[in-house]
Amino acid sequence: MSEPFIVIIAGGKGERFWPQSRAACPKHLLPVVGDKPLLVQTLDRVKPLAPAKNIFVITSAVQAKAVRAVCKGIPAANVVVEPVGRDTAAAVGLAAALVGARDPKGVFAVLPADHVIHDAKAYQTDLKAAFAAAAADDVMVTIGITPTEPATGFGYIQKGDAWKTFTIDRRRRAVSRVKRFVEKPKQEVAGQYLASGDYLWNAGMFVWSVPVVNAAFAAHAPELDAGLAKIRAALAPARKAPLDATLKRVYPKLPRISVDYALLEKSTNVVVLPSSFDWDDVGAWPAVPKHFTPDAAGNVTRGLAVVEQGSNNLVFADEKSKHLVAVLGADDLIVVHTPDATLVVPKAKAQEIKALLKRVEALRGGAKWL
Amino acid sequence: MSEPFIVIIAGGKGERFWPQSRAACPKHLLPVVGDKPLLVQTLDRVKPLAPAKNIFVITSAVQAKAVRAVCKGIPAANVVVEPVGRDTAAAVGLAAALVGARDPKGVFAVLPADHVIHDAKAYQTDLKAAFAAAAADDVMVTIGITPTEPATGFGYIQKGDAWKTFTIDRRRRAVSRVKRFVEKPKQEVAGQYLASGDYLWNAGMFVWSVPVVNAAFAAHAPELDAGLAKIRAALAPARKAPLDATLKRVYPKLPRISVDYALLEKSTNVVVLPSSFDWDDVGAWPAVPKHFTPDAAGNVTRGLAVVEQGSNNLVFADEKSKHLVAVLGADDLIVVHTPDATLVVPKAKAQEIKALLKRVEALRGGAKWL
Numbered sequence: 001m002s003e004p005f006i007v008i009i010a011g012g013k014g015e016r017f018w019p020q021s022r023a024a025c026p027k028h029l030l031p032v033v034g035d036k037p038l039l040v041q042t043l044d045r046v047k048p049l050a051p052a053k054n055i056f057v058i059t060s061a062v063q064a065k066a067v068r069a070v071c072k073g074i075p076a077a078n079v080v081v082e083p084v085g086r087d088t089a090a091a092v093g094l095a096a097a098l099v100g101a102r103d104p105k106g107v108f109a110v111l112p113a114d115h116v117i118h119d120a121k122a123y124q125t126d127l128k129a130a131f132a133a134a135a136a137d138d139v140m141v142t143i144g145i146t147p148t149e150p151a152t153g154f155g156y157i158q159k160g161d162a163w164k165t166f167t168i169d170r171r172r173r174a175v176s177r178v179k180r181f182v183e184k185p186k187q188e189v190a191g192q193y194l195a196s197g198d199y200l201w202n203a204g205m206f207v208w209s210v211p212v213v214n215a216a217f218a219a220h221a222p223e224l225d226a227g228l229a230k231i232r233a234a235l236a237p238a239r240k241a242p243l244d245a246t247l248k249r250v251y252p253k254l255p256r257i258s259v260d261y262a263l264l265e266k267s268t269n270v271v272v273l274p275s276s277f278d279w280d281d282v283g284a285w286p287a288v289p290k291h292f293t294p295d296a297a298g299n300v301t302r303g304l305a306v307v308e309q310g311s312n313n314l315v316f317a318d319e320k321s322k323h324l325v326a327v328l329g330a331d332d333l334i335v336v337h338t339p340d341a342t343l344v345v346p347k348a349k350a351q352e353i354k355a356l357l358k359r360v361e362a363l364r365g366g367a368k369w370l
Numbered sequence: 371m372s373e374p375f376i377v378i379i380a381g382g383k384g385e386r387f388w389p390q391s392r393a394a395c396p397k398h399l400l401p402v403v404g405d406k407p408l409l410v411q412t413l414d415r416v417k418p419l420a421p422a423k424n425i426f427v428i429t430s431a432v433q434a435k436a437v438r439a440v441c442k443g444i445p446a447a448n449v450v451v452e453p454v455g456r457d458t459a460a461a462v463g464l465a466a467a468l469v470g471a472r473d474p475k476g477v478f479a480v481l482p483a484d485h486v487i488h489d490a491k492a493y494q495t496d497l498k499a500a501f502a503a504a505a506a507d508d509v510m511v512t513i514g515i516t517p518t519e520p521a522t523g524f525g526y527i528q529k530g531d532a533w534k535t536f537t538i539d540r541r542r543r544a545v546s547r548v549k550r551f552v553e554k555p556k557q558e559v560a561g562q563y564l565a566s567g568d569y570l571w572n573a574g575m576f577v578w579s580v581p582v583v584n585a586a587f588a589a590h591a592p593e594l595d596a597g598l599a600k601i602r603a604a605l606a607p608a609r610k611a612p613l614d615a616t617l618k619r620v621y622p623k624l625p626r627i628s629v630d631y632a633l634l635e636k637s638t639n640v641v642v643l644p645s646s647f648d649w650d651d652v653g654a655w656p657a658v659p660k661h662f663t664p665d666a667a668g669n670v671t672r673g674l675a676v677v678e679q680g681s682n683n684l685v686f687a688d689e690k691s692k693h694l695v696a697v698l699g700a701d702d703l704i705v706v707h708t709p710d711a712t713l714v715v716p717k718a719k720a721q722e723i724k725a726l727l728k729r730v731e732a733l734r735g736g737a738k739w740l
Contacts, residue, residue, distance in 0.1 A: 335712075
């Protein structure tokens with residue numbers, strides 16, 4: 001197998017970690033957990049797997065400047081900007097076009113930028129096994145996250161028959177065929193999935209070759225494939241048409257559809273590698289505290305923050321502005337202070353953030369806080 | 371009666387309205403309610419009662435600069451600084467010395483700077499009646515606040531026999547003898563006081579003449595009287611010793627005692643005028659909302675503040691800093707943002723602010739937030 005490629009999808013709306021996250025500075029640009037932006041943590045984890053020139057980051061126009069500022073280890077041209085968001089199928093098609101222009105038979109991973117994974121070594125071992133699997137046969141490899149709770153916020157992947165095993169770094173990794181993809185289940189069903197041991201979380205991590213992806217678009221998503229063909233043409237060594245102009249022309253017309261719906265659920269050559277690394281997508285503020293060491297009362301703080309007579313609060317004060325955030329006699333609150341906005345929300349209500357941001361948007365000049 | 375004097379006591383520690391209030395900027399320097407600092411509102415209310423040269427403000431060293439900045443309508447020399455706080459008896463003694471130096475038989479009112487009173491006309495009428503009472507006989511006139519609830523946070527004054535009536539601005543004001551002063555009662559007792567109609571709140575508003583006050587010090591507080599004699603001497607027209615130096619020498623040795631304990635409870639010539647004006651001492655953050663018009667969900671906001679899916683919150687954002695404070699899904703919270711500190715506390719826990727401020731004081735460089 002020639003050297004693999006890695007394409008990191010760095011998008012997101014910047015809503016769920018408001019006010020730290022903004023449209024131009026979503027979760028992957030924040031050090032939600034750890035000291036570096038999650039995108040940088042992701043880049044650090046994948047760098048041992050591929051040469052820097054083989055690592056791409058796909059992002060959005062509004063985030064491009066900030067993404068370029070943190071992607072220092074890879075060539076500037078490898079940060080590619082989608083002129084408009086068109087869901088994950090289009091992004092995967094763009095990824096395949098970028099990789100295909102460099103290696104028509106290239107194997108590449110598509111990885112989210114904003115997940116928290118501490119065990120980089122296990123992550124790298126799993127990805128190496130997935131690269132080996134994608135090189136061994138014409139399959140679409142998904143990395144399924146071994147579930148730790150009956151979560152209702154993720155799609156699940158049901159394992160089918162055993163397929164092949166790969167030994168990487170002296171560790172054996174078993175890959176199974178995929179029986180089916182299922183959407184976010186109800187609580188009771190999620191409990192059954194967890195108990196069965198047959199189900200894995202779909203975390204949007206895929207490894208495959210350019211020919212396999214392009215064949216899937218041709219077979220299952222012809223309208224997308226037609227648009228993507230123009231992008232592939234613009235990237236062809238013979239043509240070298242300006243990519244940006246092509247994307248601006250083609251992208252707005254691409255169908256909005258997820259790669260799960262467009263390709264994976266319709267394909268019969270999908271296999272799954274159960275993850276051996278820790279994983280958290282840290283979906284919103286309430287998911288943050290477990291990554292920190294709390295005080296004796298269960299409070300997690302950052303920056304200049306004091307909690308008196310309160311328990312299980314998350315209190316983040318902006319670390320540069322020397323502003324003190326003091327919480328007195330409250331429990332289970334999230335308080336996040338930034339230079340221009342402060343959020344106060346009970347943990348149990350954090351999922352209502354979109355309703356709040358509609359109110360903020362309606363304020364005079366409200367866009368400046370989004 | 372010659373023109374009366376008014377002495378406003380502008381002290382306070384700046385704790386209960388933290389983080390808006392600070393040691394150097396306590397409640398009376400804040401527009402807690404209304405658009406002007408409460409001290410300025412008090413000055414505005416008393417100005418029709420006495421010439422500006424007869425109005426004094428007694429404050430503390432740490433607050434002196436800010437107090438002088440807002441006391442623009444009175445002579446600069448009339449803002450007098452206590453070098454150290456020695457409770458209210460010392461302040462009343464200083465007030466009597468200041469007035470006595472100008473008019474040895476002068477009648478003067480001692481008034482708190484930080485109460486909220488909307489009906490200035492009724493307040494002025496009551497004070498005029500109190501001045502008339504203090505000029506009519508050698509009595510100590512207290513203005514007792516007609517209670518509106520069985521409050522346990524105030525001392526009470528029990529009315530005795532009717533004494534005299536005074537007709538001011540065509541309104542008749544009845545003054546009674548005082549039967550006794552009682553300290554902050556328990557809830558049940560407070561209910562009995564309210565039901566009886568015989569009890570009034572002690573709001574620290576007193577009107578009396580210089581000779582009456584000085585005689586009371588001589589009779590009931592000889593140690594204080596000895597110290598105050600040095601201050602009176604320094605203020606005597608013949609001497610004109612520098613007042614500041616005398617205060618710095620004398621004040622630290624004065625006994626710490628309230629004027630209620632030192633003089634009023636021991637005197638038999640105390641009378642009480644029931645107030646006819648609205649009154650609120652606005653003791654802490656939870657007392658603030660009733661002075662504002664809430665939104666449909668009972669939220670009171672100032673500055674850039676948004677409440678979504680929450681009720682009965684008080685949310686104050688600093689009005690100059692264009693910082694947005696957003697509360698989502700929370701009820702009965704107090705959220706106060708200032709340029710360098712933010713407080714989040716459930717209304718029911720606001721009385722614990724002193725415990726919080728001890729924690730703040732213990733922070734590295736914590737004094738800068740106090």
